[in-house]
Amino acid sequence: MSEKSPKIVIVDESPIRAAILEEGLRDAGYGDVHHISEMHNLLSRVYQFDPDVIVIDLENPSRDVLEQMFQVSRAVRRPVAMFVDQSDAEAARASVEAGVSSYIVDGLKKERIKPILDLCISRFNAFSKLQDELERTKSALEERKIIDRAKGIVMKLKGLTEDEAYVLLRSTAMREKKKIGEIAQSIITAAELLK
Amino acid sequence: MTNHPLRIGFIPLVDAAALIVAVDRGFIKAEGLDVELVREVSWSNVRDKLNIGLFEAAHLLAPVAIASSLGLGHVKVPIVAPFNLGINGNAITVSPALHSALMSELEGAPTDPMATAQALRRVVLARARAGADPLTFGMTFPFSTHNYQLRFWMAAGGVDPDEDVRLVVLPPPYMVDSLANGHVDAFCVGAPWNSVAVDQGIGHILHFTSDILRGGAEKVLGIRQSWAERQPDIVAALTRAHIEAAAFIEAVENRDEVTAILAKPDRIDVSPEVLQRTLDGKLKISPDGTWRESGRYLLVGREGAGRPDPAQAAWLYAQMVRWGQTVISPEALKTAKAVFRPDLYDAAVGATVEISSGPADAVGAFAGPAFDPDNIEAHLAAFEIAHLKG
Numbered sequence: 001m002s003e004k005s006p007k008i009v010i011v012d013e014s015p016i017r018a019a020i021l022e023e024g025l026r027d028a029g030y031g032d033v034h035h036i037s038e039m040h041n042l043l044s045r046v047y048q049f050d051p052d053v054i055v056i057d058l059e060n061p062s063r064d065v066l067e068q069m070f071q072v073s074r075a076v077r078r079p080v081a082m083f084v085d086q087s088d089a090e091a092a093r094a095s096v097e098a099g100v101s102s103y104i105v106d107g108l109k110k111e112r113i114k115p116i117l118d119l120c121i122s123r124f125n126a127f128s129k130l131q132d133e134l135e136r137t138k139s140a141l142e143e144r145k146i147i148d149r150a151k152g153i154v155m156k157l158k159g160l161t162e163d164e165a166y167v168l169l170r171s172t173a174m175r176e177k178k179k180i181g182e183i184a185q186s187i188i189t190a191a192e193l194l195k
Numbered sequence: 196m197t198n199h200p201l202r203i204g205f206i207p208l209v210d211a212a213a214l215i216v217a218v219d220r221g222f223i224k225a226e227g228l229d230v231e232l233v234r235e236v237s238w239s240n241v242r243d244k245l246n247i248g249l250f251e252a253a254h255l256l257a258p259v260a261i262a263s264s265l266g267l268g269h270v271k272v273p274i275v276a277p278f279n280l281g282i283n284g285n286a287i288t289v290s291p292a293l294h295s296a297l298m299s300e301l302e303g304a305p306t307d308p309m310a311t312a313q314a315l316r317r318v319v320l321a322r323a324r325a326g327a328d329p330l331t332f333g334m335t336f337p338f339s340t341h342n343y344q345l346r347f348w349m350a351a352g353g354v355d356p357d358e359d360v361r362l363v364v365l366p367p368p369y370m371v372d373s374l375a376n377g378h379v380d381a382f383c384v385g386a387p388w389n390s391v392a393v394d395q396g397i398g399h400i401l402h403f404t405s406d407i408l409r410g411g412a413e414k415v416l417g418i419r420q421s422w423a424e425r426q427p428d429i430v431a432a433l434t435r436a437h438i439e440a441a442a443f444i445e446a447v448e449n450r451d452e453v454t455a456i457l458a459k460p461d462r463i464d465v466s467p468e469v470l471q472r473t474l475d476g477k478l479k480i481s482p483d484g485t486w487r488e489s490g491r492y493l494l495v496g497r498e499g500a501g502r503p504d505p506a507q508a509a510w511l512y513a514q515m516v517r518w519g520q521t522v523i524s525p526e527a528l529k530t531a532k533a534v535f536r537p538d539l540y541d542a543a544v545g546a547t548v549e550i551s552s553g554p555a556d557a558v559g560a561f562a563g564p565a566f567d568p569d570n571i572e573a574h575l576a577a578f579e580i581a582h583l584k585g
Binding site: 089 | 244247248268269270335337364365368369373520
């Protein structure tokens with residue numbers, strides 16, 4: 001980049017998401033990136049960095065604190081404006097849907113900011129995907145544990161091998177048009193009831 | 196009428212009651228509508244999601260609806276309000292230290308806002324002489340009733356809100372902690388947060404904001420004007436459901452059911468007992484167990500509170516002008532007034548509703564001349580402290 005890299009401040013209480021975003025920005029050549037994770041006295045923390053761009057996640061109630069930057073007040077050293085104007089409806093929507101919002105210092109050229117915002121949106125989306133996958137993995141693990149327990153019960157009660165017990169669970173699930181995890185759970189519940 | 200549920204955003208505050216009860220008690224369904232309530236964490240989020248169409252409607256700070264329609268602080272998206280979700284409902288809570296400083300300087304009744312504002316002035320002057328940091332007051336949003344009510348109150352006593360103290364935005368859930376650890380000396384916020392501070396023994400409710408304005412429009416049901424114009428039947432049905440829900444809430448015999456609905460974790464998520472105090476207008480104001488009761492603490496529908504009054508919008512616009520958030524203009528005043536739509540309320544009811552109760556000039560402020568919604572310039576000239584823009 002010929003011009004000096006804009007100073008970017010990421011306001012995010014999630015250290016992992018902030019790290020993912022920071023890495024992405026650095027990879028794209030933005031070297032001047034800072035992270036604020038402590039929300040107390042947020043405005044003065046932001047002013048200390050004197051950033052050109054501020055990125056904040058939408059789960060953060062402190063977003064409203066940043067809105068104060070637009071107000072005329074002696075605490076503000078220079079005016080800051082929202083990135084999106086009337087013509088940016090689509091960009092605004094993509095941003096909100098990804099769960100991120102950004103603010104820029106007044107006067108900064110839009111074409112310089114666009115790639116930063118695009119990057120934030122794609123990294124935020126990537127993080128959400130990662131989180132979903134983690135959730136899915138977690139529930140898959142849970143389900144496997146439940147199936148193992150149910151298999152154990154069936155093996156003991158019916159004197160079956162592990163493979164036979166699994167086949168029985170699976171065929172029951174298919175017959176009842178249910179998930180094998182649900183069948184396993186009802187076996188466990190029944191076994192506990194009849195204990 | 197639509198093929199997906201309407202999404203309506205809200206912030207977990209007691210003045211979202213009419214919206215929450217309309218949905219959860221079936222008033223919305225009875226109107227043939229399907230609504231999904233979405234709990235949000237910031238007014239910025241609510242505003243943005245309403246603006247870009249992720250929400251069809253929202254529980255909105257009345258000044259945000261006006262600011263959005265005027266393009267102040269953000270993108271210009273015209274909003275209409277067919278229903279006023281609440282009149283009053285905020286309170287000013289101060290730390291025990293500030294409370295005792297104010298009480299020792301007080302000449303008059305502690306519920307008299309002029310007396311407390313003048314006491315505040317003496318406290319502020321004494322702190323300045325002693326070289327102490329200026330007092331810090333928390334409020335919820337630059338375009339908020341809390342901001343304007345705090346400013347109106349202290350300025351009447353001779354305290355300049357931009358010069359003599361610090362006003363900072365704090366998300367409502369952080370208010371109590373900030374008061375407890377001394378980051379702010381006082382705050383103005385809606386229910387339940389004032390009661391939470393008193394219950395924790397770290398705050399005194401100094402004023403119900405109904406001491407400052409007898410009737411101040413607080414939150415509205417905000418809808419994008421362009422959408423409202425395309426969907427008049429839905430707007431009317433939504434409004435009717437709110438009117439019915441508000442009446443249900445105000446009926447004392449329903450209080451247990453209402454507080455149980457509102458207390459749920461995905462709604463306001465506070466104890467039914469605190470909600471009860473708010474709706475009863477009977478609040479514990481001091482950790483020592485002093486109670487105060489007011490018939491005007493929070494009005495959800497009674498005395499015609501649900502019908503939007505353009506004079507209220509004009510008063511809020513006047514505060515934006517007074518504190519330099521915008522320059523005065525007759526067009527902007529007209530736009531601001533047009534956000535509050537009594538005609539949509541009347542269309543929903545099917546009759547012109549005459550509201551005779553409430554203050555003669557709509558707001559009933561404790562200081563200054565009677566409010567004139569048609570001559571804001573002259574009205575504002577009566578106030579000594581102001582920061583007009585330009």
